[in-house]
Amino acid sequence: MKTRVTECLGIEYPIIQGGMAWVAEHNLAAAVSEAGGLGLIGAANAPAEWVRAEIRKAKEMTKKPFGVNIMLLSPYAEEVAKVVVEEGVKVVTTGAGSPEKFLPMWKEAGIRVVPVVASVALAKRMERSGVDAVVAEGSEAGGHIGELTTMALLPQVADAVEIPVIGAGGAGDGRGVAAMFMLGAEAVQVGTRFVVAHESIVHENYKKKILSAKDIDSVVTGRSTGHPVRTLRNKTTREYLKLEKEGATFEELENLTIGGLRKAVVEGDADRGSVMAGQIAGMISKEQSCKEIIEELMAQTVEIVKERGSWVR
Ligand code: TUI
Numbered sequence: 001m002k003t004r005v006t007e008c009l010g011i012e013y014p015i016i017q018g019g020m021a022w023v024a025e026h027n028l029a030a031a032v033s034e035a036g037g038l039g040l041i042g043a044a045n046a047p048a049e050w051v052r053a054e055i056r057k058a059k060e061m062t063k064k065p066f067g068v069n070i071m072l073l074s075p076y077a078e079e080v081a082k083v084v085v086e087e088g089v090k091v092v093t094t095g096a097g098s099p100e101k102f103l104p105m106w107k108e109a110g111i112r113v114v115p116v117v118a119s120v121a122l123a124k125r126m127e128r129s130g131v132d133a134v135v136a137e138g139s140e141a142g143g144h145i146g147e148l149t150t151m152a153l154l155p156q157v158a159d160a161v162e163i164p165v166i167g168a169g170g171a172g173d174g175r176g177v178a179a180m181f182m183l184g185a186e187a188v189q190v191g192t193r194f195v196v197a198h199e200s201i202v203h204e205n206y207k208k209k210i211l212s213a214k215d216i217d218s219v220v221t222g223r224s225t226g227h228p229v230r231t232l233r234n235k236t237t238r239e240y241l242k243l244e245k246e247g248a249t250f251e252e253l254e255n256l257t258i259g260g261l262r263k264a265v266v267e268g269d270a271d272r273g274s275v276m277a278g279q280i281a282g283m284i285s286k287e288q289s290c291k292e293i294i295e296e297l298m299a300q301t302v303e304i305v306k307e308r309g310s311w312v313r
Contacts (some may be wrong), residue, residue: 003164003186005164008164009038009065009091010090011037011065013036014186014188015032015036015190017029017037017038017191018168018190019043019095020044020143022044022202022262023201023202023265027200027201028197029054029066032294033066034064034290034291035289035290038067040068041069043069043076044071044074046074048079048083051076052083055083055087067091067114068080072096073097082105085105085111094115096144099115114132114133114135116134116135116168117134117135117136117137117157118136118138118146118153119147120153123136123161124161126161127162132163133186135167137150137153137169138153138168139169139220139228141169141278142230145220149169149170150183154180154185164186165186168190170280171188172190172278172283174301174304177300178301190293193293194290196211196286198287198288198289199289203265203270205264206264206270207287208270210232213232215283217232218282222257223244229257230278230279231276231277232277236256236274240256261273
């Protein structure tokens with residue numbers, strides 16, 4: 001499948017792995033890239049030297065292009081921004097803010113820059129700053145989210161900019177990928193499905209929590225603090241939502257979730273930790289290799305476009 005995104009990023013399939021904090025490390029990124037998608041190392045809140053080491057390990061595992069996702073709220077964002085240049089990373093995606101101040105340095109280094117946006121305004125601003133593409137991420141996605149759903153955000157962003165748009169948030173199988181193509185995407189970012197991949201290093205309990213999730217098990221905490229985060233419902237989200245309703249302070253709420261993602265991913269505490277996952281967790285029912293996931297997504301996409309396309313005369 002050939003789109004402006006596959007051409008620009010030098011990948012075989014229009015599938016990009018989400019830059020998920022604690023989850024998107026070198027094993028997952030290299031496996032996705034080896035399978036023909038774009039793997040990403042999620043820098044999240046990690047120190048720059050951790051990111052450098054991950055980049056080097058990924059390079060040993062694949063000769064294909066992979067990228068780094070920089071979470072702009074990270075205290076290390078500035079240092080990580082330099083590390084990607086020093087290590088010759090081909091693609092940078094960013095999240096949770098605007099990467100404008102790093103753009104001259106990245107473009108000078110020939111890096112493809114793809115910010116994640118949650119609004120039309122930011123997408124247009126990013127296009128004016130000279131980025132290569134944007135990821136329009138709807139609130140079906142796991143982790144830190146914006147206001148609009150993918151269904152509403154993606155076509156509005158696609159109408160507003162000329163650069164290619166990548167859809168994110170809510171693609172769990174080929175139907176989701178095909179739907180995003182219909183809404184104007186030229187590639188699709190997939191997160192939750194890759195969390196349960198064989199190559200994903202998350203704790204078995206985290207995978208089990210996703211594999212056993214039902215449609216309504218996904219909740220958003222932190223709307224009152226201005227940092228909405230989508231996770232799977234557990235003891236902590238119940239307590240958090242109760243406190244939030246009672247008007248708890250920012251500090252009280254923060255104390256409840258601090259270190260929560262590590263607790264879930266590394267220690268496997270799916271009851272108390274923060275099990276970030278998208279709304280499509282309820283339809284993920286099997287653990288597969290990244291290659292199987294990508295090939296199945298693509299086969300289903302082609303199938304459904306052919307089948308439903310024939311309804312139109
Ligand atoms: O960044 C994400 N998802 C994430 S980051 C993360 S680590 C974290 N953990 C706890 C609290 C906060 C962060 C977990 N999941 N997705 C990309 C994304 N970016 N979603 C929404 C946005 C976004 C929101 C507002 C991007 C830009 C923006 O505008 C800022 C501006 O300057 O206009």
